[in-house]
Amino acid sequence: MNDRYIRVDGLGFRYQDGTEALSGVDLTIGSNEFVALIGQNGSGKTTLSKCLNGLLKPSAGQVIVDGLDSRSTSIVQMVKRVGYVFQNPDHQLFNGNCWDEIAYGPRNIELPEAEVKERVEEAASVVGLPTSSFSEHPFFLSKGMRQRVAIAAILALRPQVIIVDEPTTGQDTRQSIEIMEFLVMLHRQHDHTVIIVTHDMDIVARYADRVIAMAGGRVLGDAPPAELFSDRAVLEATFIEPPQATRLALRLEDCGISSGVLSATDLLAQISR
Numbered sequence: 031m032n033d034r035y036i037r038v039d040g041l042g043f044r045y046q047d048g049t050e051a052l053s054g055v056d057l058t059i060g061s062n063e064f065v066a067l068i069g070q071n072g073s074g075k076t077t078l079s080k081c082l083n084g085l086l087k088p089s090a091g092q093v094i095v096d097g098l099d100s101r102s103t104s105i106v107q108m109v110k111r112v113g114y115v116f117q118n119p120d121h122q123l124f125n126g127n128c129w130d131e132i133a134y135g136p137r138n139i140e141l142p143e144a145e146v147k148e149r150v151e152e153a154a155s156v157v158g159l160p161t162s163s164f165s166e167h168p169f170f171l172s173k174g175m176r177q178r179v180a181i182a183a184i185l186a187l188r189p190q191v192i193i194v195d196e197p198t199t200g201q202d203t204r205q206s207i208e209i210m211e212f213l214v215m216l217h218r219q220h221d222h223t224v225i226i227v228t229h230d231m232d233i234v235a236r237y238a239d240r241v242i243a244m245a246g247g248r249v250l251g252d253a254p255p256a257e258l259f260s261d262r263a264v265l266e267a268t269f270i271e272p273p274q275a276t277r278l279a280l281r282l283e284d285c286g287i288s289s290g291v292l293s294a295t296d297l298l299a300q301i302s303r
């Protein structure tokens with residue numbers, strides 16, 4: 031594992047209308063991590079994600095991926111390393127059938143058609159998309175399936191890092207767990223770094239090894255979930271509500287419960303000690 035696969039130094043980003051969406055962001059992200067990126071709406075999560083994969087170029091500072099500076103590297107070279115799955119798959123999917131959708135990236139980087147075919151089949155099988163769906167229009171699939179097609183389209187480029195923007199928003203609990211288990215599988219079995227952008231703190235507590243908390247275009251916290259959720263200063267500055275069990279433990283600190291509780295099970299373990 032390369033623990034400095036992505037290096038972000040003094041990153042600032044300003045949109046054309048003058049909105050300063052990021053400022054002074056410093057980060058390093060390794061090649062095999064499971065990271066949650068959290069923060070209120072408008073805190074800069076999507077902008078940062080797009081800077082990490084080169085869709086947006088820094089207005090200040092730099093983003094170095096696998097030794098390449100995003101400002102002087104073609105988008106093709108960037109997306110081969112960092113894939114970004116849009117928050118709404120419908121903003122990403124635009125081809126008439128699932129096969130063409132997944133093949134779009136590999137074709138765009140001008141791979142020979144035989145390799146395109148191999149990559150599409152591999153990506154579809156990783157996300158569990160049956161070959162019978164290849165000729166279907168993504169529009170006729172469920173939202174969960176469309177999201178898988180969107181992820182497969184990114185996987186077909188075989189990026190080391192996969193950023194998934196709000197994968198569970200608008201999905202029910204069962205679908206959310208399915209998506210998360212699938213991302214865990216990509217992380218564990220295929221050694222990808224997975225970065226999820228999410229508002230669901232229970233998901234953060236359950237799946238992420240590291241949490242990056244943003245507010246006002248800055249990174250205000252960067253720590254394992256148990257540590258971050260018990261840092262009152264960060265919670266206050268980022269308006270983040272930790273999971274219920276953590277909130278309860280924070281209240282119970284005076285009674286001898288230590289912080290670092292992520293679930294009811296953790297809390298019960300401490301009480302019965």
Ligand SMILES: Nc1ncnc2c1ncn2[C@@H]1O[C@H](COP(=O)(O)OP(=O)(O)O)[C@@H](O)[C@H]1O
Pocket residue numbers: 045046047049050051069070071072073074075076077078
């Ligand atoms: N295309 C855009 N043009 C101008 N401002 C934008 C654009 N996209 C996002 N912003 C602004 O940049 C800031 C960060 O937005 P964003 O990165 O989308 O945050 P998040 O993903 O955390 O909700 C917000 O103030 C938002 O209004």
Ligand SMILES: [Mg+2]
Pocket residue numbers: 075076077117195
């Ligand atoms: Mg966003």
